[in-house]
Structures are given as C-alpha cells and as structure tokens.
Amino acid sequence: MLKRVIPYEKHIRNVKSTIQKEKQMKESVYNSYDDLPLFLNAETAAALLGVSISSIYELMHEKDFPVLRIGSRLVIPKEKLRAWVEQNTGK
Numbered sequence: 641m642l643k644r645v646i647p648y649e650k651h652i653r654n655v656k657s658t659i660q661k662e663k664q665m666k667e668s669v670y671n672s673y674d675d676l677p678l679f680l681n682a683e684t685a686a687a688l689l690g691v692s693i694s695s696i697y698e699l700m701h702e703k704d705f706p707v708l709r710i711g712s713r714l715v716i717p718k719e720k721l722r723a724w725v726e727q728n729t730g731k
Contacts, residue, residue: 679715
C-alpha cells in the first residue's frame, strides 16, 4: 500500500487550522456579569478590566488586591473584584 505524502505547505495550513479551532473552543464568551465564573483567572480578569496580562499579574501581587491562592493558582473572586473596582474608582 502506498502512503500519501502531504506537501509541507498544506501540512502547515492543517496544523494552523487545528490550533485555531482549539483556541476558539477554549475561549469563553460572557454576555453579562452574571455569566462570569465565580473565580476569574488572570486572562479573564485582564480582559474584563481592559489591561494587559502582565498588568493584571502585577495587580494580583499588590497587598490590597483581592486574590485567592488555590494551590499554585491565583484566582480573583468575582464579587471581590467588583468591590475593589468600586472602591478604587469612587463609585
């Protein structure tokens, strides 16, 4: 039986397409505050606040920022983040 050889360019396109599909499946879309998970990871919190991922990590290490350590993970309780934003924006 002969094995079919896929040209390199086509193989690269297939790999890129697969990676893109996997990335889309991992992304969550939140339509309202209530849709957010109870605990936010750094990526979600950064997107929510409109800051870079490095900025949110800096915030997560500030003394007054509401962060919770679960094992080696740092997460932000949704309600505590809301209160922190209100406290720090004067609302």
